[in-house]
Amino acid sequence: MSADKSTSWSYAEDLPAEDEVMLRARERSFELGVTPVGPGVGAVLTVLAASSKAQTAVEVGTGAGVSGVCLLRGLGRQSVLTTIDVDVEHLKAAREAFAEAGSPANRTRTISGRAGDVLPRLTDAAYDLVFLDADKPGLPGYVEQAIRLLKPAGLLIINDALDKDKVSNPAGREATTVVLRQVGKAIRDDERLASAMLPTGDGLLVAVKK
Numbered sequence: 001m002s003a004d005k006s007t008s009w010s011y012a013e014d015l016p017a018e019d020e021v022m023l024r025a026r027e028r029s030f031e032l033g034v035t036p037v038g039p040g041v042g043a044v045l046t047v048l049a050a051s052s053k054a055q056t057a058v059e060v061g062t063g064a065g066v067s068g069v070c071l072l073r074g075l076g077r078q079s080v081l082t083t084i085d086v087d088v089e090h091l092k093a094a095r096e097a098f099a100e101a102g103s104p105a106n107r108t109r110t111i112s113g114r115a116g117d118v119l120p121r122l123t124d125a126a127y128d129l130v131f132l133d134a135d136k137p138g139l140p141g142y143v144e145q146a147i148r149l150l151k152p153a154g155l156l157i158i159n160d161a162l163d164k165d166k167v168s169n170p171a172g173r174e175a176t177t178v179v180l181r182q183v184g185k186a187i188r189d190d191e192r193l194a195s196a197m198l199p200t201g202d203g204l205l206v207a208v209k210k
């Protein structure tokens, strides 16, 4: 492995070509002060959703819909994306993005509320994919909920899992960093899962339920 991969990382991150729908969703994210997934993570979400032939997906942290559009573009035609956010303005912007992406309203279930309140109400072993992109302190609980929600062979995906290079630095002791480090190790050691840490974006932790 070459010593400095930063040039290749930047190239890979920016390689996906994004269309007008995605660029408008990014603009709305910016206006609302939401940080959306980058193009590299977005492309991986589409690939994972398509390759796993997922029909039912849950997203925690809708934002203005950038990651949701990426997931919808990979999910099958009959699939349903359930996406959760505490902020109704974010959900409104996301619904605009989903409509612009040509997704029929019945393919998305947008739920307003805290993930900690909403996830326990969703059905056991009914989902093919769970994507977590909100509220890092709540992650340990969301991961347990995700394992309950996933069918066998279902995918768990966690965004920002390397926390801007802070997780890999043992001196990084911020609360969020510590949670992400613990969650990464707990998932690695969890016998119910097989996992891999992708360096895409700020780290994309991917695990499959055995």
Ligand SMILES: C[S@@+](CC[C@H](N)C(=O)[O-])C[C@H]1O[C@@H](n2cnc3c(N)ncnc32)[C@H](O)[C@@H]1O
Residues within 6 Å of the ligand: 029, 034, 035, 036, 037, 060, 061, 062, 063, 064, 065, 066, 067, 068, 084, 085, 086, 087, 090, 113, 114, 115, 116, 133, 134, 135, 138
């Ligand atoms: C990083 S943004 C999500 C970006 C989105 N995934 C995308 O790529 O477009 C995080 C979102 O999580 C929402 N959020 C924060 N805490 C939450 C919680 N406890 N439950 C549900 N949503 C939450 C915020 O309102 C925000 O829209």
